[in-house]
Amino acid sequence: MATTTTTANGVTRKQTSRFGAGFSRNVWLLLIALALLPVVVALLPLVGGPAEVISSYTFLQLSLMIVYSIAVLGLNLLTGFNGQISLGHGAFFAAGAYVAAALVAHHHWPHMVTLPVVALFCFVLGYLFGLPALRLEGHYLALATFSLAIAVPQILKYRHLEGVTGGVQGLNLPKIVAPWGLPFTPDQWMYLLVLVVAVPIFWFTRNLLDSRTGRALMAIRDQPMAAATMGINISQYKAITFGLSAMITGIAGALHAGMFRFVAPDSYPLELSITFLVGMVVGGLASLPGAIFGGIFVQVIEKYADSIARSLSSTLHLPIDIEPWTIYGIALILLVYLMPTGIAGGIARLRRLMNNTGRRSGTS
């Protein structure tokens, strides 16, 4: 899959454009298998097998990993593939969650039926935000999106929107249960739903990036001037990418709201946007598997940071409290130092190393 190209100025480089090329089919198969394993377990009750081989809590964790993967994918499309930095994707996540929650709470829509509306709303929101943001580049764009993330919780609390958003109290949502008496626990059902939503989103993104449009996106990221010369309408592409990115992250937000059956402004703090950014960088910029790794990282790291901090404090009897954030920070520094291209890039590098040593030992 990895093709070596020689560019005009004679520099040879590995093309890493397509969904993290250099990433072999095996890894994809492994990821798919990992995602499908719980499905098999979840389907056990259908054939009369035991219902709780994997606990409900584990299903919640798995669903969350997938939801965060979708959110990170949305950000990655914008930042990794199109080169526009966003520090405010938590805002689109919140927007998606609130659109779904408002339709469910006020109009009694089934949760999943809200997804197309969420997608449309967030696309338009992202597109409109993308238009003025076009005038901003690099750090300035990052700051503009940052302000969006700061503003959203305040907007949700705004007095005159309280009828829709529920104000600071937030909105409570009904439990999502399996229809037609299907023998799934709510968590198993949610997992299946999330997976059913995630797969076409990833498939769509992969095909998009593999198309003319995708190449245009990456051309804009790498050489905007050359891209313009080639006849690519930069502003249209950038705004549309912003819309698509917001749409994907918004869908993740809607799924997240369904899982927790509750939305409130406190659920979408500034840190959420930063978390997505960290997930994207750690998983791997401009890489689709990277989004999945990022999602898993986001979900796992905080739990482990907390328990590691706890066990360190209790076993070492240190005079100071070790905060979970310390562990988080150390893990982050180590990861970025050891795998500068993210986990996806790290795995690809590891494979290349292994292949090289294998070849060398074969020839000698």
Added chain:
Amino acid sequence: MLQSSRRLFLAGASALGLAIAATPALAQKGKYDEGASDTEIKIGNTNPYSGPASAYGVIGKSIDAYFKKINDDGGINGRKINFVTYDDGYSPPKTVEMVRKLVEQDKVLLLFQTLGTPPNTAIWQYMNDAKVPQLFVATGASKWGDPKGHPWTMGFQPDYRTEGIIYAKHILETVKDAKIAVLYQNDDYGKDYLGGFKEGLGKDANKIVKEEPYNVTDPTVDNQIIQLKNSGANVFFNIATPKFAAQAIKKAAELGWKPVQYVNNVSSSVGSVMKPAGIDNAQGIITALYLKDPTDPQWANSADMKEWKAFMAKYMPQGNLSDGSYVYGYAVAHLMEIVLKQCGNELTRANIMKQAANLKSVEIPLLLPGIKVNTSPTDFYPLQSVQLARIKGESYELFGKVLSNEAASN
């Protein structure tokens, strides 16, 4: 030796129990639900150890320290308390996740003192579906006392609404031609107070001449105070968290505005509100108290305060002795201890709720004299009494009777 053979026996007994899948209680001396055994009671909790509300995290820490003390003293009816507390950063989805871990993975017997109104709202239905006690939640919202709709959830402190009603009644009784200005935090905490306050004013609600909200993210409340002063009010009700309450008191003094001032209990601390605001500016401010203020010299020699200080010295030497949250954690953990003691050897979730709803004039340390815990199967508000107090010098002067409001338990 004794210990290890006992453990071996237990292991053997439970293995046997598993093997024959029979009733697992052959060798046990009590009746248990998940999370309790002959040797242990597992209690779950979430607290904001990080994030915007992390100042409240010391409540979780002091509860943890209190349970360590209980364990050092031999536990409750011979059982050690295993207190599992997680950080939720005051974020509702995080709370849901952590609470599900506590209930489904760690298998705690009950949840105790989960902190914050939004986090508790997010897990409210879940706890009642799972039928796991959500006891003595650390929020003063008035919605927690709902034994019919949510029989597994119970509050602890006097609720904001009741407190608001009490101030309103006091104003109507004591201030002639009251023109009232209100500063409130723009969230459910602020609105709960304001709602109760208006309820207490009843047909006199039009005596409120100006209401100014502020958001926790505002740097100061200076603008709001200028607005309130310009309304010409002669009574000022300050519904703010400590930092903003202190700013408001200070700003009012700077402007030369001298209304009758009421400040909510949340910000009653002498050490963290009145002194930063300037103790001279704070003279005469009225508030409603139910706990003893550790910075108030009049309690310095009371037995429970001395005991608390000894506890702090031993178990939380780094703790700030002027922070009322430590007092709060100590008092509420003591109440938990009483409920668990009352349960005897029947540590089932149903019995815990039954005992928690059966507290008759129970005294716990660090409450003001005369304030007692009372619950019943129809009254899920453990503390409903407060006493009004006025700042005089560097401490509070209590006045009037212990007040409670029956209207709040409807």
